[in-house]
Amino acid sequence: MAVARIFGKSSMEALQRETDRLAALERLDLLDTPRDEGFDRIVRLIKAVFAVDIGLVSLIDAHRQWYKACSGLSSDEVSREDTFCRHVVDREEPIVVTDATKDQRFSYHPAVTGETHIRFYAGVPLKTKEGHIIGTVCAIDRSPRSFGNRELAILEELAGAAMDRIELLQSAATDSLTEALTRRAFKQEADLFISLALRHQHDLSCIVLDIDHFKQVNDTYGHAAGDEVLKSVAATCKAALRAGDLFGRLGGEEFAIILPHVDREGAVAVAEKVRSAISSQPVCGDYGTLSVTASLGIAGLSIVSKDIETLLAQADAAMYQAKNRGRNRCVSWSTVQAEHTMGSRRRVLKAGSILFNDRRSTIDCTVKSLGIDSAGLSVSSSAGIPPEFVLSIKGEGFETNCQIIAQDRQNLEVVFR
Known part of the structure; x- marks a missing residue:
């Protein structure tokens, strides 16, 4: 009752819609996943079909718009408050802005007044079968232009193709670039490994690793060089692991490992082996020779950490500590836990x-x-x-x-x- 009195009926309905929308986005587990050629093809089509500067397929969570695929912009995300696309989510319908300088919603927007120089915007909802808007598909240009019903219908078809691609990815087991398990497949397999470990009371550990300064590689040498680094790191990790270990790609430059029958001390040794192998394996190409390092966090199965989400949260926390302590090192959750407790997640x-x-x-x-x-x-x-x-x-x-x-x-x- 107190919440209803504060927000009012319409505000409560908006809050519920947003809660349901975020829950639908969470079920898909797509945020911060690696680049995908299917979505890259869609944004290239947007630019070619409409002859615009920028094509975009995005997902929108509670605080940001994250670009699943983007051609024509250098960033990979923007604050939700700073994006045109939040209006598509709020209104739950397409928005076309033929000249942003003449639209009172956007005329003073930094993307319009600043160097990005946005003038034209057309955005349509990326909508699940249940009707939840999880993001947008957009055509954007730096010159004013018209955009009729025919063009809008084509953009909506491309949004449908993007949603079809999302549905297809739900069943994908392997990351096409690195041949590691996808995040969804890794978690599903990890759940089985954990159930077996709990049933038979044997050890199991988790390692999360993140490539150090990876964004600088992409920004300095381009995505092709970044892809080579990712493939090299994945190959190095797999070579250092046993056949029965689980190896997955959680995000852009983040990987995870499940080690069955390995306690925390053994996992620290494996993590150090992986870290050393990565740092001693330079990546060579037309861009020259790149030295690559990674930061690793380790967590072990326990009475508290007996599910994959908790294990990953603990290993993540340890990995962030490794980053903060200078990178290119391994940190165990047990050393973080000495000062702080963390229950199941x-x-x-x-x-x-x-x-x-x-x-x-x-x-x-x-x-x-x-x-x-x-x-x-x-x-x-x-x-x-x-x-x-x-x-x-x-x-x-x-x-x-x-x-x-x-x-x-x-x-x-x-x-x-």
């Missing part, structure tokens, strides 16, 4: 707010995993966020004090105080 996708400075400062975030005593958060930038703050989950009446235990530039692991 479940994967979620919820809209949250980070409140600090006596609640005068607010930063939107996406809650990615949640337990009774901890959470994993995603932010546009972790710079400036203090070590302790208040986390609020919108529309749920949830609010608690938090302390950061590990972080990188866009992710926070926090425990509740």
Whole structure:
């Protein structure tokens, strides 16, 4: 009742729609997944068919618009508040802006007034079969232009093709670039490994590794060089592992390993072996010779960490610590746990707010995993966020004090105080 009094009926309906939308996006588990040629082809088609500068297929979570495929822009995501596409999600219908300088919603937008120089925008919803809008498909240009019903119908067909591709990827087991398991397939297989370990009471460990300074490789040498680095790291990892180990690609430059019948001490030794192998294997090409390193986090099966989401959350937290301690190193969750406890987690996708400075400062975030005593958060930038703050989950009446235990530039692991 208190929430209803504060927000009103229409606001409550909007909050419920957003909650349902994020839940649909969470079920697909597509955010921050690797590039895919099928989506790249769609954005190339958008540019060719409409003769525009920019083609875009995006997913929109609680705080950002993330580009699953993009041609014509250098960034890979933007704050949700700073994107034209939030209006498509809010209105749940296509939007066409023939000249942004003459549209009061966008005429003062930095993308219009600044160097990006956006003038034309056409965005249509990326909609699931259940009707949830999880993102957008867009044609964007730096010159004003007309866009009739025929063009809009074609863009909607391309959005349908993008959604078909999403549905197809739900059954994909192998990442086409690295031949590692996809994130979804890795988690499914990991659940089976964990069930066996619990049933037969044998050890199991998890390693998460992230390639150091990978964005600089893409920005400096291009995506082709980045792809070669990814393939090299994946091949090096697989060569260092046993046939029965599980190896998957969680995101762009993040991989994970499940080690059955290996305790935490043994997993630290395996992680060090993998780290050393990666650092001693330079990647060579037309761009020259690149030295590659990775940061690794290790977590072991326990009475608390007996599901894949909790194991990954603990290994992630340890990996962020490895990054913070200088990169190219291995850190075990047990060393982080000496100072902080973390119970079991479940994967979620919820809209949250980070409140600090006596609640005068607010930063939107996406809650990615949640337990009774901890959470994993995603932010546009972790710079400036203090070590302790208040986390609020919108529309749920949830609010608690938090302390950061590990972080990188866009992710926070926090425990509740």
